[in-house]
Amino acid sequence: MLEKALKGEPRYWAWVVFLLVVIGAGFGAYLVQYTEGLTITGMSRDVTWGFYIAQFTFLVGVAASAVMLVLPYYLHHYKAFGRITILGEFLAISAVTMCLLFIIVDLGRPMRLMNVLLHPTPNSILFWDMVVLNGYLFINLFVGWAALGAERKELPPPKWTKPLIYLSIPWAVSIHTVTAFLYAGLPGRGFWLTAIMAPRFLASAFAAGPAVLIMLALLVKKLTKFDAGKEAIESLAKIITYAIILHLFFFFLEVFTVAYSAIPGHLSHLQYLYFGLHGHPSNVMPLMWLALCCGFTSIALLIVPKWRQNHKILLPAVILVFICTWIDKGIGMISGGFVPNPLHEITEYAPTGLELMITFGVYAVGALVLTILYKTAITVKQYKELT
Amino acid sequence: MMGVNRRDFLRIAGLTAAIGMGGKTAFDLLWPGQLDAAEGGVEGWWKSKTPENPLFPGDMAPGNEVPNPAELTAKRWGMALDMRKFTAATRAAVVKACNQVHNVPAIPGNQNIKWIWETSFEHAFPDLAQEYMDNEVHDLPFLVLCNHCDNPPCVRVCPTKATFRRADGIVMMDMHRCIGCRFCMAACPFGSRSFNFADPRKFFPDGKEPNPTYPTRTKGVVEKCTFCTERLAKGELPACVEVSGGAMLFGDMADSGSPVRQALRTRYAIRRKNELGTAPQVYYLI
Ligand code: SF4
Ligand code: SF4
Numbered sequence: 006m007l008e009k010a011l012k013g014e015p016r017y018w019a020w021v022v023f024l025l026v027v028i029g030a031g032f033g034a035y036l037v038q039y040t041e042g043l044t045i046t047g048m049s050r051d052v053t054w055g056f057y058i059a060q061f062t063f064l065v066g067v068a069a070s071a072v073m074l075v076l077p078y079y080l081h082h083y084k085a086f087g088r089i090t091i092l093g094e095f096l097a098i099s100a101v102t103m104c105l106l107f108i109i110v111d112l113g114r115p116m117r118l119m120n121v122l123l124h125p126t127p128n129s130i131l132f133w134d135m136v137v138l139n140g141y142l143f144i145n146l147f148v149g150w151a152a153l154g155a156e157r158k159e160l161p162p163p164k165w166t167k168p169l170i171y172l173s174i175p176w177a178v179s180i181h182t183v184t185a186f187l188y189a190g191l192p193g194r195g196f197w198l199t200a201i202m203a204p205r206f207l208a209s210a211f212a213a214g215p216a217v218l219i220m221l222a223l224l225v226k227k228l229t230k231f232d233a234g235k236e237a238i239e240s241l242a243k244i245i246t247y248a249i250i251l252h253l254f255f256f257f258l259e260v261f262t263v264a265y266s267a268i269p270g271h272l273s274h275l276q277y278l279y280f281g282l283h284g285h286p287s288n289v290m291p292l293m294w295l296a297l298c299c300g301f302t303s304i305a306l307l308i309v310p311k312w313r314q315n316h317k318i319l320l321p322a323v324i325l326v327f328i329c330t331w332i333d334k335g336i337g338m339i340s341g342g343f344v345p346n347p348l349h350e351i352t353e354y355a356p357t358g359l360e361l362m363i364t365f366g367v368y369a370v371g372a373l374v375l376t377i378l379y380k381t382a383i384t385v386k387q388y389k390e391l392t
Numbered sequence: 393m394m395g396v397n398r399r400d401f402l403r404i405a406g407l408t409a410a411i412g413m414g415g416k417t418a419f420d421l422l423w424p425g426q427l428d429a430a431e432g433g434v435e436g437w438w439k440s441k442t443p444e445n446p447l448f449p450g451d452m453a454p455g456n457e458v459p460n461p462a463e464l465t466a467k468r469w470g471m472a473l474d475m476r477k478f479t480a481a482t483r484a485a486v487v488k489a490c491n492q493v494h495n496v497p498a499i500p501g502n503q504n505i506k507w508i509w510e511t512s513f514e515h516a517f518p519d520l521a522q523e524y525m526d527n528e529v530h531d532l533p534f535l536v537l538c539n540h541c542d543n544p545p546c547v548r549v550c551p552t553k554a555t556f557r558r559a560d561g562i563v564m565m566d567m568h569r570c571i572g573c574r575f576c577m578a579a580c581p582f583g584s585r586s587f588n589f590a591d592p593r594k595f596f597p598d599g600k601e602p603n604p605t606y607p608t609r610t611k612g613v614v615e616k617c618t619f620c621t622e623r624l625a626k627g628e629l630p631a632c633v634e635v636s637g638g639a640m641l642f643g644d645m646a647d648s649g650s651p652v653r654q655a656l657r658t659r660y661a662i663r664r665k666n667e668l669g670t671a672p673q674v675y676y677l678i
Contacts, residue, residue, distance in 0.1 A: 113572015113612030193581020
């Protein structure tokens with residue numbers, strides 16, 4: 006089937022070449038990091054995780070959100086998702102690929118990665134994260150590929166995929182829960198030490214993932230005339246509306262507990278993010294407020310059924326959802342967690358140019374994987390419809 | 393009995409180097425020798441004994457070490473800092489001794505490496521600081537270092553057992569196993585750990601490590617205070633304790649006659665972030 010990705014218009018190839026160039030630049034930047042060490046990043050002794058781990062966290066959510074399609078489609082036989090589910094599954098594959106790459110580029114000694122498997126350590130959440138992420142990647146590869154292959158031959162998906170599909174539902178929840186546990190189980194990091202972490206992660210993921218999917222579906226429709234279906238988009242928009250409201254609600258719960266109890270070890274992080282600490286304004290302050298504004302505006306746009314059914318409003322609304330959730334996990338999570346440090350000192354973090362290049366490189370790999378998978382899927386589906 | 397002496401160190405080093413590499417790779421060809429300083433002459437890792445007991449991750453398996461009759465041993469090592477005895481000169485001497493003995497480089501900026509360093513009371517004990525404190529205590533600089541916690545979160549989170557707790561309570565690092573994920577740094581609530589963002593050897597004055605008998609680290613691994621396991625193995629007290637002029641006490645917490653336990657019986661002592669339950673084994677006598 007993959008040969009379908011080898012035939013395309015010049016526009017398709019131009020896009021692929023563009024991605025390859027970005028990947029090349031990112032790889033070049035990574036070679037510098039590999040020789041010089043992580044010193045080329047903006048991370049420090051106090052802020053020891055940065056952009057890479059933040060992107061990783063965000064993308065785990067995007068990957069997990071495929072469950073929002075798989076569950077209605079396979080479990081409730083919701084037919085409207087028939088055309089878009091494969092797009093969701095393939096988005097998950099691309100997202101998990103990026104997650105794994107972000108972990109690798111973050112390691113100080115990437116050549117020793119296999120130590121995690123050679124010395125399996127069940128008491129480490131990172132070990133479990135590796136297990137569930139790789140498992141999820143394979144489940145989606147098998148299920149997505151088998152479904153598409155069957156569709157080409159105009160057969161129902163093979164029987165053996167059924168249990169895998171059912172397994173993928175709790176599995177999707179597990180990848181983001183385990184990722185939240187990476188943070189939520191650490192003593193002395195007040196910002197992360199909260200049981201709402203996993204639910205909040207899931208809520209924001211179920212908003213962010215479908216938001217990305219709507220953007221992609223609208224783009225695909227424009228470029229290829231492959232229409233995911235009006236009803237599918239509308240249902241997704243409904244899911245996003247619930248999820249973004251839940252996300253902000255959970256955020257409010259966190260703010261209440263922290264602010265009303267006013268325990269400094271927890272409060273100082275939120276203070277730093279939104280107001281600055283000890284007269285020291287934080288460099289992420291404007292972004293944090295922007296995220297909140299985007300979140301609330303998107304709710305206003307999405308909550309009225311008439312508006313969200315209009316693609317001219319839906320598209321900006323989902324972009325706002327994306328910005329809100331991306332800043333929340335991609336920026337606030339890390340800065341908020343590490344500043345102030347355990348000694349209550351402030352060391353700020355900002356990514357460097359090379360760090361951003363590597364980040365874009367990884368995103369380009371994800372985009373390439375996604376392009377190839379989507380090209381294959383859409384060619385198969387359109388061919389089927391033409392005959 | 394537990395000391396990782398140099399021979400052991402090299403053996404474990406070679407062992408983990410072999411595991412970590414898994415064959416020649418493109419990177420290896422591009423950067424010969426970049427992988428590990430201690431490659432070569434490696435016995436098959438599958439044949440050699442694992443360095444730790446699988447039942448108690450992190451504990452060295454008995455019979456793996458070369459016994460040294462002079463070695464200092466304990467059930468659980470602990471330390472006490474007598475804040476009344478510290479002077480500026482003592483503090484400086486202590487920090488300097490540690491840095492020299494362990495080849496801790498002086499890296500400018502915030503990607504630095506610290507094993508033991510000076511900080512204020514508010515930073516060392518953010519939860520105990522209050523407005524109307526005893527001036528003397530408030531203005532006193534405190535030395536902080538890894539607490540060798542009895543319930544160490546850094547060990548709990550490490551995905552490779554590169555950070556492990558020895559049977560004598562010392563929380564140790566295997567620099568040749570660490571993958572540099574820095575999970576342990578997020579987990580340590582005391583900021584005791586440092587990451588080698590760059591090759592530390594670049595920062596030694598005239599490019600030579602101060603102490604050639606102690607291994608230097610590579611870039612990409614985490615490090616911290618080890619309670620001087622290499623000195624205990626030779627029958628010597630930790631370097632800081634030795635130069636502290638009696639301001640730092642070191643001993644077996646399980647032995648009621650040990651200097652630390654004796655001091656704790658009569659003096660009021662505090663520990664950093666007691667409420668987190670990591671059970672620090674570094675006590676501050678006020
Ligand atoms: S002080 Fe930090 S590094 Fe040292 S044992 Fe405790 S948690 Fe681990
Ligand atoms: S950085 Fe090294 S020691 Fe720390 S958790 Fe990761 S592998 Fe373990």
